Amino acid sequence: MAKRSEFFGLAVLTVIFSYGLTVGATFNGIFNPEFHPVSLGLMALLVGGWLFMHWHGRWNWNRTSLDTVFLVWGLAFGASLLANSDAWRRIAIGLWYMGLYIGVWYVLHDLIANRALRREMIIDALLIAGLVIVLFGFLQLRVWLVQVAATGIFIAPPRPVSAFGNPNFLSAFLIVVIPLTLSRMMLLRAKPPQIILGLYVLFQVALLFLTDSRGAWIGIIVGLLVWGVLVISRSGGLTRVGMIAWWQGQTKALKTGVIASVLVGIIVISGMSLNIVRSFSDPGRGAGLRTEIYRAAVELFTEKPITGQGLFTFGRGLVRLPDVHPDKPHSHAHDAPLHIAAELGILGLAALVVTLYVGFRTMQRNWQDSADRERLLLAGSTAAVVAFGVHQLTDIPAMMPAIALTGLVALVLTLAPTKPEVVNADWARIGHPLEMVGIWSIVLVSGVWSSSFYTRYVDILVEARNTEDYRHGAEQLQAVINDDSHLSLYYLEQGFLYGMAASKGDAGAARAGIESYERFIQLDPGYAVAWANLAALHWQVDERDVAIDALQQAIRLDSVEWNYYALLGRYAEAMGNVEAATNAYKEALTLNPDASLYTELDQFVLTNPKVFDSSTMTISARVVKLMDAGAVSAAQALWENNSPVDSSAGDVIRSLLALAKSDQDGAIKWLSQADKMAISAVDQAWVYVGKARLAHFIGDGLLVDESLSAAEITLIQAPLASDDDTLLNIPYAQFLHDAIERQYLPQVDYRKDAVLLFLLDRTG
Numbered sequence: 001m002a003k004r005s006e007f008f009g010l011a012v013l014t015v016i017f018s019y020g021l022t023v024g025a026t027f028n029g030i031f032n033p034e035f036h037p038v039s040l041g042l043m044a045l046l047v048g049g050w051l052f053m054h055w056h057g058r059w060n061w062n063r064t065s066l067d068t069v070f071l072v073w074g075l076a077f078g079a080s081l082l083a084n085s086d087a088w089r090r091i092a093i094g095l096w097y098m099g100l101y102i103g104v105w106y107v108l109h110d111l112i113a114n115r116a117l118r119r120e121m122i123i124d125a126l127l128i129a130g131l132v133i134v135l136f137g138f139l140q141l142r143v144w145l146v147q148v149a150a151t152g153i154f155i156a157p158p159r160p161v162s163a164f165g166n167p168n169f170l171s172a173f174l175i176v177v178i179p180l181t182l183s184r185m186m187l188l189r190a191k192p193p194q195i196i197l198g199l200y201v202l203f204q205v206a207l208l209f210l211t212d213s214r215g216a217w218i219g220i221i222v223g224l225l226v227w228g229v230l231v232i233s234r235s236g237g238l239t240r241v242g243m244i245a246w247w248q249g250q251t252k253a254l255k256t257g258v259i260a261s262v263l264v265g266i267i268v269i270s271g272m273s274l275n276i277v278r279s280f281s282d283p284g285r286g287a288g289l290r291t292e293i294y295r296a297a298v299e300l301f302t303e304k305p306i307t308g309q310g311l312f313t314f315g316r317g318l319v320r321l322p323d324v325h326p327d328k329p330h331s332h333a334h335d336a337p338l339h340i341a342a343e344l345g346i347l348g349l350a351a352l353v354v355t356l357y358v359g360f361r362t363m364q365r366n367w368q369d370s371a372d373r374e375r376l377l378l379a380g381s382t383a384a385v386v387a388f389g390v391h392q393l394t395d396i397p398a399m400m401p402a403i404a405l406t407g408l409v410a411l412v413l414t415l416a417p418t419k420p421e422v423v424n425a426d427w428a429r430i431g432h433p434l435e436m437v438g439i440w441s442i443v444l445v446s447g448v449w450s451s452s453f454y455t456r457y458v459d460i461l462v463e464a465r466n467t468e469d470y471r472h473g474a475e476q477l478q479a480v481i482n483d484d485s486h487l488s489l490y491y492l493e494q495g496f497l498y499g500m501a502a503s504k505g506d507a508g509a510a511r512a513g514i515e516s517y518e519r520f521i522q523l524d525p526g527y528a529v530a531w532a533n534l535a536a537l538h539w540q541v542d543e544r545d546v547a548i549d550a551l552q553q554a555i556r557l558d559s560v561e562w563n564y565y566a567l568l569g570r571y572a573e574a575m576g577n578v579e580a581a582t583n584a585y586k587e588a589l590t591l592n593p594d595a596s597l598y599t600e601l602d603q604f605v606l607t608n609p610k611v612f613d614s615s616t617m618t619i620s621a622r623v624v625k626l627m628d629a630g631a632v633s634a635a636q637a638l639w640e641n642n643s644p645v646d647s648s649a650g651d652v653i654r655s656l657l658a659l660a661k662s663d664q665d666g667a668i669k670w671l672s673q674a675d676k677m678a679i680s681a682v683d684q685a686w687v688y689v690g691k692a693r694l695a696h697f698i699g700d701g702l703l704v705d706e707s708l709s710a711a712e713i714t715l716i717q718a719p720l721a722s723d724d725d726t727l728l729n730i731p732y733a734q735f736l737h738d739a740i741e742r743q744y745l746p747q748v749d750y751r752k753d754a755v756l757l758f759l760l761d762r763t764g
Helices: 002-024 027-031 033-056 067-083 085-113 119-139 142-151 167-187 191-211 214-233 240-248 252-279 287-303 314-319 336-369 372-391 401-415 425-467 470-483 488-502 507-523 528-540 544-557 562-574 578-591 593-597 599-607 619-628 632-640 648-660 664-677 681-698 701-715 725-735 754-761
Strands: none
Touching: 002 027, 002 033, 002 119, 002 401, 027 033, 033 085, 033 425, 067 085, 067 336, 085 119, 085 401, 085 425, 119 167, 119 191, 119 372, 119 401, 142 664, 167 191, 167 214, 167 372, 167 401, 191 214, 214 372, 287 314, 287 336, 314 336, 314 725, 336 372, 336 401, 372 401, 425 470, 425 488, 470 488, 470 507, 488 507, 488 528, 488 725, 507 528, 528 544, 528 562, 544 562, 562 578, 562 599, 578 593, 578 599, 593 599, 593 619, 593 754, 619 632, 619 648, 619 754, 632 648, 648 664, 648 681, 648 754, 664 681, 681 701, 681 754, 701 754
């Protein structure tokens, strides 16, 4: 009967973990309202089942090591909310997840303390569910393997994301399960399951390496060092005499294995260290990004040092600091202490210090109270917690609920006492049950309330996307806004829908869109995209001075977006302000020299040749420009001297260089390779342009037209398709809401891919 009960418990726990890790607690499950009833229903069912088991089994209510800690955090949350009441709706989103995590802590702690779940069972369920995560991660390398096999050229593999959508999230999960798997493997006696878990660890480590997550690599190195120390010392063996005695008692094969493992570890750590240093030169991964975000966190903390800016508001604060770059939205400070300082101030930092102190003392006590077998499990969970915590010092993947809950499971395994302490009898009879029911009632009821608004909101966006009746969609959103008027994102999306209607000539929609954007800006004034769209709508209704003021505010907030300066130049030119137009165009070209390939900026360069240095353009742009001017030899020399990376675009340019030298066979070879490497729609468009140029070379006019048409069709995007993926971080990570993927109104004329469009315009 006991074995049957344990099997049933393992099965249920595995299903819960699998659902949470692959769907329910990932962004897919959060953004898709169809999953909300399933997640909330499953949550209610599990909580109800737990409370029934507790009552029916007459379990004890036990103290947890974090009871007082939660009170300290509650004080920090409450004070921050009161000090930032203007952002209360946004803060409420963060508080809901904090309530969820606290509720999960108490459920798992209670099940362990009352012997309903064993630590081994929880670990086993997590490792079984993790198999799917690891499998998905490797399956995502299929396209890369096919590409390498087809071209015969090795290119760096993509960073796998599995079910999490981000390699840093995947790596955060892996650094938790690796030490847990190692401890579970050491507990087994039979060789076959040991070998299976050993292979599982190897696959986990390989996948972790492929994520190229520097913070996770540092975390797992520290975590495994902690694991090794704890495993060796679990029987009092971490002394010089004990180590010598242990070593002398081992077989030659084991000694050889240990030495080999140490050497391999040194090589792996050295390789990871070198790769970490090298990675700082990769685009978008330089140290400057972190230091600027860290500086922003310090600035936000300095503004409100006691209470901070409010839970879940870092992204809101970052984008409104005009002197901080990057100007694109990030939802966290990439360092947990700095993030807590910015959002919760000194009170939050005090809560963090108390948490670390209580956690460390509890780990010590549990270690002292545990036997050898239990210590092996504690070694795995403690190492997992340490690795997870170290990772949060360079990134905060715990922002995803699936990852936060994974870390929480490891924390419960580490801090749940081996000798439970029953709470005061009177409090246990009335107070504690009411506390548990209260926490979960608030979480479930508020979850249903929020989900009902969110479902209506998403349905409206989907209908607007499908019907392209944008004005109707914007008008429908008003009902959602009336019921939940303090969530600023609704105004942002409403303004965009009105703006899309205005782009078709609806002047009334332009006015309505201006009102929506102004309401959004009243609540969240720091987002440059809102100011840019507002400027375009003001310009459309002929409020030119107001439009320029709004656009200049967008530039103050995001001074590295070249499109803003290009638009400002066109506005100034239309108003006859030649000096302002010249300054704006110069700034646009400074930020993006390749933009000189666009028509109006190309004309500006022709009439103002001294204000632009063509050597600042990318190699691809300079080569294409030289070929267009007939300087084939110079283009060829420039290309060969700069070792361009392998890509579809690069191979098409090689093909064009071959055609320029009348090397038809070489052109066909490079074009064929470009076709094999093409993955995205832009890659395909490059290939079609190359085919059009080849068709023109051989005199096949019909094929030229077909290829150009195919390229243009490939580049056509749905009206609401994403234009700037970085800005999706606003709704996704800063509101945990789905949204229209397109960010800029057509009136803003946001553009990319200058080199490709230049070639497309000049082919035919």
